[in-house]
Amino acid sequence: MDFTLTNFIFYGFALMTVGSALLVVTVRNIVHAAFSLMVTLFGVAGLYVFLQADFLAATQVIVYVGGILVLILFGVMMTSGRLEMRIHIERGQLLLGGVVALALLTLLLTVIANTPAWKNLTDDGTELPPTTEKIGELILNGPFLLPFEVVSVLLLVALIGAALISRKEVRD
Amino acid sequence: MTLQHYLVISAILFTLGIFAVLTRPNAISILMGIELILNSCNLNFAAFSRFMTPPEDISGQIIAIFGIVLAAAEAAVFLAIILAIYREFGSIRPDEVDTLKG
Numbered sequence: 714m715d716f717t718l719t720n721f722i723f724y725g726f727a728l729m730t731v732g733s734a735l736l737v738v739t740v741r742n743i744v745h746a747a748f749s750l751m752v753t754l755f756g757v758a759g760l761y762v763f764l765q766a767d768f769l770a771a772t773q774v775i776v777y778v779g780g781i782l783v784l785i786l787f788g789v790m791m792t793s794g795r796l797e798m799r800i801h802i803e804r805g806q807l808l809l810g811g812v813v814a815l816a817l818l819t820l821l822l823t824v825i826a827n828t829p830a831w832k833n834l835t836d837d838g839t840e841l842p843p844t845t846e847k848i849g850e851l852i853l854n855g856p857f858l859l860p861f862e863v864v865s866v867l868l869l870v871a872l873i874g875a876a877l878i879s880r881k882e883v884r885d
Numbered sequence: 886m887t888l889q890h891y892l893v894i895s896a897i898l899f900t901l902g903i904f905a906v907l908t909r910p911n912a913i914s915i916l917m918g919i920e921l922i923l924n925s926c927n928l929n930f931a932a933f934s935r936f937m938t939p940p941e942d943i944s945g946q947i948i949a950i951f952g953i954v955l956a957a958a959e960a961a962v963f964l965a966i967i968l969a970i971y972r973e974f975g976s977i978r979p980d981e982v983d984t985l986k987g
Contacts, residue, residue, distance in 0.1 A: 727894050875964070876967075
């Protein structure tokens with residue numbers, strides 16, 4: 714393996730993603746966990762750039778970091794008193810969860826290492842044209858038009874549902 | 886970079902997400918675990934789209950974008966439910982919200 718600048722940056726992003734994800738699930742303060750999650754989401758956006766998915770990377774930053782993360786912090790502010798900021802975990806549950814997670818990881822890594830079709834697929838480094846135009850074409854004038862419309866309706870339903878569920882009940 | 890690099894990162898993210906869902910006693914931390922799982926799925930879609938299909942086929946990326954949209958809708962409804970539960974029970978620990986338990 715040669716250590717070019719590209720490889721160096723890739724491993725930097727990979728380490729950033731995995732390390733901060735580890736912090737998300739281990740750190741005791743929930744606000745710190747939310748900010749670690751932000752680093753993880755940025756790391757995944759960087760990996761999308763390496764996959765030459767530029768539009769996807771931008772969407773990841775805008776929707777996840779700009780939307781979902783703010784929503785999560787908002788939820789923390791609304792529901793956690795000063796005492797509930799810190800997380801207490803029972804030891805038995807931690808042990809059991811760790812065993813299940815480790816077994817799952819072993820299974821996944823075994824499958825990844827042993828599937829013949831996935832071996833030796835190397836990124837040849839060819840630069841693809843920007844994907845935005847093609848994605849717009851595929852969504853608005855192609856096979857993904859119907860899913861796009863369905864997702865629009867789903868977002869509307871989620872919007873109305875969230876507003877309805879979270880409002881104060883009016884008692885008459 | 887090979888496909889397996891991305892798959893390994895994604896597998897680790899997925900496992901950490903499952904671990905968070907299993908062990909964290911706070912509903913918002915569980916939501917963070919679910920977001921990790923969804924991110925690992927989207928990363929897989931993008932990676933397979935890059936390595937397993939011809940370069941001009943980017944359907945996998947579009948599926949990943951739909952995944953992000955679904956994650957946003959899910960997070961909004963999730964937090965609305967959490968707020969309603971907090972108002973009703975004064976806590977968002979899942980093991981304290983057990984009114985339906987016999």
